[in-house]
Amino acid sequence: MSAPEDEKAPLNLAETRERIDAIDRDIQRLIAERARWAQQVGKAKGPLKAAVDYYRPEREAQVLRMVIDRNAGGPLSNEEMVRLFREIMSACLAQQEPLKIGFLGPEGTFSQQAVLKHFGHSIKGLPLATIDEVFQEVAAGNADFGVVPIENSSEGTVHSSLDQFVTSPLKICGEIELRVHQHLLTRSANLDQIERVYSHPQSLGQCKAWLRANLPKAERIAVSSNAEAARRARNADDAAAIAGETAAHIYGLKVLAHQIEDRPDNTTRFFVIGREVFPPSGHDKTSLLMSVKDKPGALYELLTPFAAQGLSMTKIESRPARTGKWEYVFFVEVEGHIEDERMVRAVELAGKHAAQVKVLGSYPVALQ
Amino acid sequence: MSAPEDEKAPLNLAETRERIDAIDRDIQRLIAERARWAQQVGKAKGPLKAAVDYYRPEREAQVLRMVIDRNAGGPLSNEEMVRLFREIMSACLAQQEPLKIGFLGPEGTFSQQAVLKHFGHSIKGLPLATIDEVFQEVAAGNADFGVVPIENSSEGTVHSSLDQFVTSPLKICGEIELRVHQHLLTRSANLDQIERVYSHPQSLGQCKAWLRANLPKAERIAVSSNAEAARRARNADDAAAIAGETAAHIYGLKVLAHQIEDRPDNTTRFFVIGREVFPPSGHDKTSLLMSVKDKPGALYELLTPFAAQGLSMTKIESRPARTGKWEYVFFVEVEGHIEDERMVRAVELAGKHAAQVKVLGSYPVALQ
CATH class of the missing domain: 3.40.190.10 (Periplasmic binding protein-like II)
Structure with a gap:
């Protein structure tokens, strides 16, 4: 099979279509083969289970990074090629039963767009009425994962999402970035x-x-x-x-x-929430929730261990704790995975200065 | 590359993932190659144009029929494999500018589901407030195609769609069938x-x-x-x-x-409407609108030529014409394409008995 630019004389329409038919035959054979191997992955993990038992966000992130690396020559954009591979993975994963994903409905919201961008279309979407319900349905096991908006690049944090993490046992297992036009x-x-x-x-x-x-x-x-x-x-x-x-x-x-948003890169960021923390993908972030003992310099002491370990902080945000007046909790995002040695040490040290350190999750950094 | 069932000893997880990575490399190379050939199809047709100039429903139907024929061995369902190929074609087609498809909104309706099922996701959907508007926007060129519900398998025809064809110059270029649960x-x-x-x-x-x-x-x-x-x-x-x-x-x-619809195969059928009739795909239907001169036996005379040519009728429905009291128009669907010789002859003969014969379009029969 040769690429069109190798041709000496241009082919006519019928010949070009024959080439495309031959390519389609190969693509289809390979997709079927991929689906069979995906079944093998399932079997290697024990008796047949639900899709959530096969789903590995760190592996998906690795596969998609390879897709982007290989896509340098085009002609499809990285975005389109990543989208096609998400759909192929989505179909391979859904061979037993599709993943159930809760999100802030109704249908047609930016949240739903984020779900489909991240998980592909071979899933079952559950549109829910409130962010609260998304947490509840995932915690109760009615949804495998949830997707909640967490911040907008111009407008900052969605506090109703962030506050849930103070009391919820759920973990962050992914982040999604979505361009938004107004x-x-x-x-x-x-x-x-x-x-x-x-x-x-x-x-x-x-x-x-x-x-x-x-x-x-x-x-x-x-x-x-x-x-x-x-x-x-x-x-x-x-x-x-x-x-x-x-x-x-x-x-x-x-x-x-058209497009009157002040920043042309106006983007909303979502968290994927689930019931467990997944292994490292090689390029991860960790979200922590820490509360400070009420004494001068406490916040500084809390952050020092991360700096000392050379871990860069990508976000910090304080929120009033609901437990007492003038008490605050801090949401901190650090580059790296909670299983990394330096992170383990930093969290341990921070724990000595903090009233509480809660690991909200480690997850692959969002692909554009 | 060998399929998993050829293996003597089962592979471990890492080995299985290596196989999948190798398959992904090949799939990606082939998709990129396909996209380049699709560009060639465009160039063969003259200077660069909008997506609507490349879109050929008859060709898409042929490609997807081949996909189903080849899919006998599984493991993915025909539905999933067809979906993936629709997305690949959708991405290849959208390299210049995506198709614009008008439909009866809001987002989340069965009509939107039908649009995405048929055209894939590399399109621009225009949710519109009424079926009337869908016809208007396609006629005005603001949408390349429109999708309108035409009938439900238990409840019959959606008359507000059918009646539009009496006055509209638009053509039917496709049909979509969508399973619906209540x-x-x-x-x-x-x-x-x-x-x-x-x-x-x-x-x-x-x-x-x-x-x-x-x-x-x-x-x-x-x-x-x-x-x-x-x-x-x-x-x-x-x-x-x-x-x-x-x-x-x-x-x-x-x-x-759950699923309280009386017929488990409860299906809604949609028409794709556009501004032209496309060539035969090899398995097509033709929709005609005919009005009868008011005399005994007129309807019978109208249908005889089709039977005589061995063309089987799949649907007939009468509607009051708005032009006069007790006048009726008939919507007739016949198997075959308007370019088929037998169809040409039948339509010509029917024209002698009818006050009017209007060809609403010829289009590929819906894939499940």
């Missing part, structure tokens, strides 16, 4: 008419600079969801909503301004 | 309490026998959508909704009875 939707034809802009507070925040520059006098009104914002904007000539493209179509609104 | 959702714990059942009329119809057997005394109340039904059932202990599983999760209802 648009200005309205039924009127020009910006001058807009007196009110509705949106979810996170979305209003993601478009602050654009609003200041383009609608400085318009009132900004926070509502419960972007869909609700679009619904309200539908009823008045002087109102607009900030929302995704889908909402424009559902509510019959025009997109008056 | 459940009884409620917040109460047992059937005895249920006095009212809400649902869309189509869904009530799909579960008639089950309702008669299990809830003979409950009132059946038709509402605009199954989502609306679930919303209403949420507020009372004596109410239930018939809807898909998704609605249960969104509205926090229990599934009291």
